[in-house]
Amino acid sequence: xxxxxxxxxxxxxxxxxxxxxxxxxxxTADLAVLTIRDGALHVLLVERGQxxxxxxWALPGGFVLPDESAEAAARRELAEETGLADVSGLHLxxxxxxxxxxxxxxxxxxxxxxxxxLPNPPEPRGGGDAAQARWVPYGETGPLxxxxxxxxxxxxxxxxxxxxxxxxxxxxxxxEFTLGELRQVYETVWGTAPDRPNFRRKVLATPGFxxxxxxxxxxxxxxxxxxxxxRAGPATALHPPLLRPAPEGRPS
Amino acid sequence: xxxxxxxxxxxxxxxxxxxxxxxxxxxTADLAVLTIRDGALHVLLVERGQxxxxxxWALPGGFVLPDESAEAAARRELAEETGLADVSGLHLxxxxxxxxxxxxxxxxxxxxxxxxxLPNPPEPRGGGDAAQARWVPYGETGPLxxxxxxxxxxxxxxxxxxxxxxxxxxxxxxxEFTLGELRQVYETVWGTAPDRPNFRRKVLATPGFxxxxxxxxxxxxxxxxxxxxxRAGPATALHPPLLRPAPEGRPS
DNA sequence: ACAAAAGTGTTTTTCTTACACCCATGT
DNA sequence: ACATGGGTGTAAGAAAAACACTTTTGT
Numbered sequence: 001x002x003x004x005x006x007x008x009x010x011x012x013x014x015x016x017x018x019x020x021x022x023x024x025x026x027x028t029a030d031l032a033v034l035t036i037r038d039g040a041l042h043v044l045l046v047e048r049g050q051x052x053x054x055x056x057w058a059l060p061g062g063f064v065l066p067d068e069s070a071e072a073a074a075r076r077e078l079a080e081e082t083g084l085a086d087v088s089g090l091h092l093x094x095x096x097x098x099x100x101x102x103x104x105x106x107x108x109x110x111x112x113x114x115x116x117x118l119p120n121p122p123e124p125r126g127g128g129d130a131a132q133a134r135w136v137p138y139g140e141t142g143p144l145x146x147x148x149x150x151x152x153x154x155x156x157x158x159x160x161x162x163x164x165x166x167x168x169x170x171x172x173x174x175x176e177f178t179l180g181e182l183r184q185v186y187e188t189v190w191g192t193a194p195d196r197p198n199f200r201r202k203v204l205a206t207p208g209f210x211x212x213x214x215x216x217x218x219x220x221x222x223x224x225x226x227x228x229x230x231r232a233g234p235a236t237a238l239h240p241p242l243l244r245p246a247p248e249g250r251p252s
Numbered sequence: 253x254x255x256x257x258x259x260x261x262x263x264x265x266x267x268x269x270x271x272x273x274x275x276x277x278x279x280t281a282d283l284a285v286l287t288i289r290d291g292a293l294h295v296l297l298v299e300r301g302q303x304x305x306x307x308x309w310a311l312p313g314g315f316v317l318p319d320e321s322a323e324a325a326a327r328r329e330l331a332e333e334t335g336l337a338d339v340s341g342l343h344l345x346x347x348x349x350x351x352x353x354x355x356x357x358x359x360x361x362x363x364x365x366x367x368x369x370l371p372n373p374p375e376p377r378g379g380g381d382a383a384q385a386r387w388v389p390y391g392e393t394g395p396l397x398x399x400x401x402x403x404x405x406x407x408x409x410x411x412x413x414x415x416x417x418x419x420x421x422x423x424x425x426x427x428e429f430t431l432g433e434l435r436q437v438y439e440t441v442w443g444t445a446p447d448r449p450n451f452r453r454k455v456l457a458t459p460g461f462x463x464x465x466x467x468x469x470x471x472x473x474x475x476x477x478x479x480x481x482x483r484a485g486p487a488t489a490l491h492p493p494l495l496r497p498a499p500e501g502r503p504s
Numbered sequence: 505a506c507a508a509a510a511g512t513g514t515t516t517t518t519c520t521t522a523c524a525c526c527c528a529t530g531t
Numbered sequence: 532a533c534a535t536g537g538g539t540g541t542a543a544g545a546a547a548a549a550c551a552c553t554t555t556t557g558t
Contacts, residue, residue, distance in 0.1 A: 097346065431511095452511075475509075478556065507557085509555090514551080520544085527539095531534085
């Protein structure tokens with residue numbers, strides 16, 4: 001097997017060179033699909049039916065097909081695993097790529113990981129194959145297959161950080177939501193809740209974060225005063241950021 | 253060519269299956285190497301000697317070898333392109349992965365892109381092969397090969413954003429530096445300079461950002477009062493962040 | 505003497521934080 | 532009546548922004 005040459009410097013095989021000349025890489029898209037159920041953060045997991053890691057739970061994912069991007073593969077997998085008809089509006093974002101040589105014992109697999117945020121968690125229907133799938137509370141995911149524990153932890157870190165300086169929180173909410181529900185997103189992901197009156201002011205003072213639903217539409221959740229409804233606005237960045245109460249160890 | 257099956261659900265070929273059964277992917281590591289020369293942001297580019305994009309400039313990079321991670325490949329390429337003996341302490345960070353099917357006309361290439369920050373720009377020595385390499389001022393890079401314009405723009409965005417909420421700026425500075433030099437990093441990357449007295453206070457008030465060099469070591473750069481020297485501290489995060497003066501369009 | 509850069513001080517304004525308090529609804 | 536969550540007000544404190552001023556060097 002010849003050593004591959006850098007694609008920008010090689011001078012031996014100008015155009016029609018042998019694609020199969022060197023050790024092949026497989027590229028997969030893996031998903032950390034997060035949602036909030038009953039006020040707790042949940043992750044979508046699938047049970048592996050074969051070796052390696054048979055019987056262990058893993059993040060959903062699959063091979064990137066020859067004619068699709070990793071993003072397209074991730075969105076396709078997301079649709080298959082969740083059974084949602086319209087997956088086009090959902091928040092899907094590239095997390096990072098995991099490429100350690102030994103991460104899959106079968107062959108060289110490079111995984112492009114994504115985070116997906118769902119508003120109303122549907123019952124998972126177990127993918128195209130017969131694999132079992134379910135929502136698992138974050139933190140109660142036993143040891144996962146491959147390096148998926150690490151990927152999941154990275155996804156959680158990222159989402160938590162993004163809540164601080166982006167308008168990402170609305171991705172966890174349905175089309176129309178109350179500010180209380182929005183605040184619960186922060187509380188659920190961070191573990192600590194921002195002060196309610198101050199949160200309200202901050203959100204409303206950020207242009208484009210949320211837009212009021214004009215009709216006197218209101219809604220109650222359990223009991224209490226009916227809350228005004230809002231829709232996600234066009235803004236994506238949060239300037240200045242909404243910092244989480246620093247649990248002492250943060251600056252470092 | 254059989255359609256590949258998801259690695260978590262496939263049930264046909266348990267372990268020793270044919271690695272060469274489907275369309276192979278190549279995986280490369282591409283680098284956006286940034287540095288500051290004469291007060292201006294520069295990028296390391298290499299000139300392509302062959303098709304496609306022969307004669308065009310491109311980001312340095314190369315194939316990930318079968319037994320190394322993308323990070324290792326990036327660090328190896330960085331050493332080769334810059335000619336630096338010790339590349340171990342340099343800041344290298346994964347940016348994102350580019351996987352659009354048509355990005356390389358020759359075959360399916362998935363690129364894991366990295367940003368690297370250099371303090372003292374060495375004269376590039378043109379890689380292992382005879383490719384020409386040079387520092388190009390950011391903004392004066394004509395159209396690059398492949399999708400490298402996009403990668404470079406993404407890298408610049410990322411670095412600019414990271415200056416706000418991390419201690420990344422020290423990665424552009426040599427081991428010992430003055431606060432004026434550190435401030436120039438912000439000015440160079442952002443295009444706008446933070447207020448000098450306020451910048452000073454902010455940096456010094458953040459524990460672990462910089463540490464004074466205890467000896468009365470001082471140094472002048474051009475003329476003016478000699479400045480105290482500092483070393484990069486152990487902190488990586490910046491809480492609260494150092495926000496850049498918002499050029500109106502930012503919140504959105 | 506002057507320019508240029510470092511370093512200190514001060515004031516103004518803004519934002520955050522922490523509460524206290526009232527409102528509307530279900531039980 | 533009371534619990535529960537929504538919504539408003541406000542005062543103390545912290546931080547950021549703006550700017551004046553002194554210091555120390557090279558030319």
